[in-house]
Amino acid sequence: MSAGPAAAVLIVGSEVLSAKVQDENGPFLARRLHELGVELAAIHVVPDRIDAIVEALLLERRRVGWTFTCGGVGPTHDDVTLPAVARALAVPLVRHPGMERVLREMHARHHSGAALPAAALRMADLPGGTELLGDPEFPTLVVSRVVMLPGVPSFLRHQFERVAHLLGGAPYHLVSLYFSWGEDLLAAPLAAVAESHPRVDVGSYPRFDRADHRVRVTVEGRDAAAVREASGAILAAVAPDALVRSEGLER
Amino acid sequence: MSAGPAAAVLIVGSEVLSAKVQDENGPFLARRLHELGVELAAIHVVPDRIDAIVEALLLERRRVGWTFTCGGVGPTHDDVTLPAVARALAVPLVRHPGMERVLREMHARHHSGAALPAAALRMADLPGGTELLGDPEFPTLVVSRVVMLPGVPSFLRHQFERVAHLLGGAPYHLVSLYFSWGEDLLAAPLAAVAESHPRVDVGSYPRFDRADHRVRVTVEGRDAAAVREASGAILAAVAPDALVRSEGLER
Numbered sequence: 495m496s497a498g499p500a501a502a503v504l505i506v507g508s509e510v511l512s513a514k515v516q517d518e519n520g521p522f523l524a525r526r527l528h529e530l531g532v533e534l535a536a537i538h539v540v541p542d543r544i545d546a547i548v549e550a551l552l553l554e555r556r557r558v559g560w561t562f563t564c565g566g567v568g569p570t571h572d573d574v575t576l577p578a579v580a581r582a583l584a585v586p587l588v589r590h591p592g593m594e595r596v597l598r599e600m601h602a603r604h605h606s607g608a609a610l611p612a613a614a615l616r617m618a619d620l621p622g623g624t625e626l627l628g629d630p631e632f633p634t635l636v637v638s639r640v641v642m643l644p645g646v647p648s649f650l651r652h653q654f655e656r657v658a659h660l661l662g663g664a665p666y667h668l669v670s671l672y673f674s675w676g677e678d679l680l681a682a683p684l685a686a687v688a689e690s691h692p693r694v695d696v697g698s699y700p701r702f703d704r705a706d707h708r709v710r711v712t713v714e715g716r717d718a719a720a721v722r723e724a725s726g727a728i729l730a731a732v733a734p735d736a737l738v739r740s741e742g743l744e745r
Numbered sequence: 746m747s748a749g750p751a752a753a754v755l756i757v758g759s760e761v762l763s764a765k766v767q768d769e770n771g772p773f774l775a776r777r778l779h780e781l782g783v784e785l786a787a788i789h790v791v792p793d794r795i796d797a798i799v800e801a802l803l804l805e806r807r808r809v810g811w812t813f814t815c816g817g818v819g820p821t822h823d824d825v826t827l828p829a830v831a832r833a834l835a836v837p838l839v840r841h842p843g844m845e846r847v848l849r850e851m852h853a854r855h856h857s858g859a860a861l862p863a864a865a866l867r868m869a870d871l872p873g874g875t876e877l878l879g880d881p882e883f884p885t886l887v888v889s890r891v892v893m894l895p896g897v898p899s900f901l902r903h904q905f906e907r908v909a910h911l912l913g914g915a916p917y918h919l920v921s922l923y924f925s926w927g928e929d930l931l932a933a934p935l936a937a938v939a940e941s942h943p944r945v946d947v948g949s950y951p952r953f954d955r956a957d958h959r960v961r962v963t964v965e966g967r968d969a970a971a972v973r974e975a976s977g978a979i980l981a982a983v984a985p986d987a988l989v990r991s992e993g994l995e996r
Contacts, residue, residue, distance in 0.1 A: 509948055511785040512917075513776040514963060520790070525764040534762040536797070537790035539771070542948075546787070553804075569928050570949040571936035601929070613932035646953060666763075677820050678852070681864035685822035697760055697793075698821040702897060712765060 498664050498716055499532045502554035505539040506547055506566035506575050506645070518647045519564040526654065531663030531716070532560070542566055547578035551640070555582070560661060562654075565645025567635070569614045579640050580621035592626050593618040596633060628656025667718040669725040669742040672707035673732065676700065680709055683731035691724040693717055707738045749915050749967055750783045753805035756790040757798055757817035757826050757896070769898045770815040777905065782914030782967070783811070793817055798829035802891070806833070811912060813905075816896025818886070820865040830891055831872035843877050844869040847884060879907025918969040920976040920993040923958035924983065927951065931960055934982035942975035944968055958989045 503523050509515040520537045527534045535558050540546040547563070554561050566575030580587040597618055601610040624642075626633035634653040635642040641657060643650045673680060677700045688696040694715035701708060713725045725743060754774050760766040771788045778785045786809050791797040798814070805812050817826030831838040848869055852861040875893075877884035885904040886893040892908060894901045924931060928951045939947040945966035952959055964976045976994060 508946065509950060509963075511775060511788065512946075512965065513772070513779045514948070515950070516772050521764070521767050524762060528764045535792065537762065537788075539788035541786065549804075553800075568949070568951060569932040571932070571939045572948055611929045611932065613936070614929035616932070646951070648953070678862045678865035681820040681822070681862070681867070685864070688822045695759065695763075697765070697823055698819070699760060699766070700819065700897070702899070712760075714763065 499560065499662050500535050500558040501527055501532050501560040501562060501661070502535050502558045503537045504547065504550050504554070504561065504563045505537065506542055506563055507539050508541040508543075508572070510539050511541060519643070519645065519650050522647065522651060523562055523564070523654065526658065527661075527663070528666065530658055530661055531665040532661050542572045542574055544574050544578045544581060547575060548582045551579065551582035555640075560639050560641065562641045562643055564643050564650060567617060567642055567644050569611075569616050573616070575642060576617075576620055579637065579642060583621055583623075583638055583640070585622035585637075587619045588622050589615070590618050590620045590624060590626075593620055593624075593633070593635075596626070596631065600631070627660075628653060664716050666714055666716060667721045667742070669713045669721055669740065671711040671713070671725065671728060671740050672738040673709045673711060673736050674707060674738050675732065675736045676708050679736075680711065680732065683728060684711065687724055687727045687731065691720065691727065693720040694724045696724065696728075750811065750913050751786050751809040752778055752783050752811040752813060752912070753786050753809045754788045755798065755801050755805070755812065755814045756788065757793055757814060758790050759792045759794075759823065761790050762792060770894070770896065770901050773898065773902060774813055774815070774905065777909065778912075778914070779917065781909060781912055782916045783912050793823040793825055795825050795829045795832060798826060799833045802830065802833035806891075811890050811892065813892045813894055815894050815901060818868060818893055818895050820862075820867050824867070826893060827868075827871055830888065830893060834872055834874075834889055834891070836873035836888075838870045839873050840866070841869050841871040841875060841877075844871055844875075844884070844886075847877070847882065851882070878911075879904060915967050917965055917967060918972045918993070920964045920972055920991065922962040922964070922976065922979060922991050923989040924960045924962060924987050925958060925989050926983065926987045927959050930987075931962065931983065934979060935962065938975055938978045938982065942971065942978065944971040945975045947975065947979075 510517045538550040540550050563575050566573045621637045624635050624637040628634040634657045694713050697712040699710045713721050715721045761768045789801040791801050814826050817824045828838050872888045875888040879885040885908045945964050948963040950961045964972050966972045
């Protein structure tokens with residue numbers, strides 16, 4: 495696959511691992527990053543533990559530009575993402591005056607002026623150097639290209655969209671070829687085309703239900719001409735009547 | 746949390762990372778492992794690349810007993826899970842006569858006796874020492890407590906259930922407390938109870954919609970008495986009228 499920005503997603507989610515909640519944030523970010531032309535290198539679902547978050551962050555920062563953490567930024571004892579990011583980046587956790595102001599104003603709006611409990615101010619203790627971007631009333635927290643998103647899906651979407659323009663992606667081009675042949679017959683021609691066309695990704699997705707096709711083959715890349723060329727090579731290597739239909743082959 | 750078997754799940758899924766497919770296997774395994782009393786330590790979604798699979802396997806084998814890989818066991822060029830497991834375990838990839846027989850019989854059943862293409866036999870090249878467990882006609886592949894499951898959800902479920910009894914889990918006990926208070930007010934009492942009751946996990950899940958509660962607090966562990974005791978400590982620390990309802994506190 496051709497070069498471009500890459501990202502990783504960390505779901506901080508003991509509740510996902512213990513099946514109390516089904517994660518929506520990973521699929522949402524996968525879809526949006528792909529639409530934006532940012533390659534997603536991995537999704538890690540880790541428990542709400544500092545060591546687990548630090549380990550996954552350090553692993554991904556070696557290879558991707560952007561890391562998105564999801565969840566663990568609230569005021570309770572199981573919210574440990576902010577100190578974990580600070581530890582992974584080797585920066586101190588410091589009270590952020592701008593974030594403190596945001597929290598006090600948010601609390602005043604929702605609790606008609608009642609005092610904010612001290613514990614809630616933990617949410618203003620941010621990794622040193624964190625910037626508040628996007629919506630001033632509900633800012634997105636970003637430090638060294640680590641984007642610390644909230645776990646509540648509607649909040650996460652709001653904060654993600656406000657920084658999406660920073661990612662600098664380049665769009666993908668996708669062709670789908672639907673075949674009546676099984677993977678056993680397609681394996682050899684697909685391997686040959688994948689080998690001779692390194693600038694595209696060739697995927698093979700078998701079905702075993704009553705769909706109109708047995709395998710969907712995808713050809714994807716950032717260069718439209720390379721995608722068309724590899725798609726043509728696959729079609730040339732397979733008997734014409736094996737193709738049920740195609741998508742995305744229009745010039 | 747009290748000791749018990751632990752597992753990790755690897756979704757081998759370029760198609761999940763590029764949002765072509767939404768993963769069902771991670772949520773299924775999370776639910777079933779939890780029901781079986783097996784702690785799930787992480788879910789990793791990695792691309793269909795040997796290096797990425799090997800890295801995640803080596804990471805998890807340092808800390809969990811069982812690892813489940815999902816997908817990448819078919820006959821096409823993007824199916825690389827079997828060689829990746831072999832490399833991570835430092836064993837050779839060897840043609841398994843039992844698996845070859847299974848594949849030939851399966852192919853003959855579905856293609857009325859037509860010859861099996863050579864490429865399809867890649868699925869019989871297994872990490873040395875792999876055992877075929879469960880259903881003899883569609884066996885589950887297990888080596889050194891790495892369970893290599895297929896990516897098609899219905900096939901994965903079939904093969905998982907046939908080895909579930911091997912995992913040796915012990916059931917969890919769960920109490921859910923639904924509060925009208927927000928997390929800002931609950932943070933301090935929850936932190937104190939979590940600190941003084943290390944044998945249980947205390948989770949806090951805020952809602953910002955029109956539900957009857959603002960926070961669901963979960964208390965979970967393998968020892969029912971410890972779960973009841975920690976739940977009682979939380980209720981004692983919070984004003985009685987803040988509790989909307991509870992689940993799992995019987996007896």
